[in-house]
Amino acid sequence: DTAVSQTPKYLVTQMGNDKSIKCEQNLGHDTMYWYKQDSKKFLKIMFSYNNKELIINETVPNRFSPKSPDKAHLNLHINSLELGDSAVYFCASSQQTRGLGIQYFGAGTRLSVL
Amino acid sequence: SQQGEEDPQALSIQEGENATMNCSYKTSINNLQWYRQNSGRGLVHLILIRSNEREKHSGRLRVTLDTSKKSSSLLITASRAADTASYFCAPGGGGNKLTFGTGTQLKVEL
Numbered sequence: 001d002t003a004v005s006q007t008p009k010y011l012v013t014q015m016g017n018d019k020s021i022k023c024e025q026n027l028g029h030d031t032m033y034w035y036k037q038d039s040k041k042f043l044k045i046m047f048s049y050n051n052k053e054l055i056i057n058e059t060v061p062n063r064f065s066p067k068s069p070d071k072a073h074l075n076l077h078i079n080s081l082e083l084g085d086s087a088v089y090f091c092a093s094s095q096q097t098r099g100l101g102i103q104y105f106g107a108g109t110r111l112s113v114l
Numbered sequence: 115s116q117q118g119e120e121d122p123q124a125l126s127i128q129e130g131e132n133a134t135m136n137c138s139y140k141t142s143i144n145n146l147q148w149y150r151q152n153s154g155r156g157l158v159h160l161i162l163i164r165s166n167e168r169e170k171h172s173g174r175l176r177v178t179l180d181t182s183k184k185s186s187s188l189l190i191t192a193s194r195a196a197d198t199a200s201y202f203c204a205p206g207g208g209g210n211k212l213t214f215g216t217g218t219q220l221k222v223e224l
Binding site for chain 2: 044045056090101103
């Protein structure tokens, strides 16, 4: 069983489209994250939810909207995609309450905007 | 939160050699974590060292922490081709936010 799974693995789309990436964790963790990794390998946090509540919201264009229907799921919806959105997006989870905060990552979604 | 800065950016060694990579950070921490990322994969947690610890071992990995110098090092002994990956440090200030840098790209050649 994959601990943190995200779909799709690859996403190729045209500029201006809207797309979603889904993430699910079966570790029972209370906190989930979205990261963006650029071509230089820089890994930047975008959002974090703790028990469905948004707790980290970095300087991210409001075209990006996270949604957490329950604490095991954190989806990322992106409107009006731009060329600069091309990157690998990683979902992660951790146990923050009475936990060490070790993060477990999904395999990534490689987004290519043409 | 704060970002760890890994050094060197890239490291190429022969199989069997030791690999050392360093991490520097700027403010006080509760712990520091190291992660590995294989090409095309997500990050995998390797080891966590608490601020009151100076050294920690896990298999072929040895991590040191010097809070007075705000630095950490990761040593991989007897490296293998399978150790080829990017290595990231993540200083933890007590909250749930980890800030990663660009990592050290390690290449282990046969």
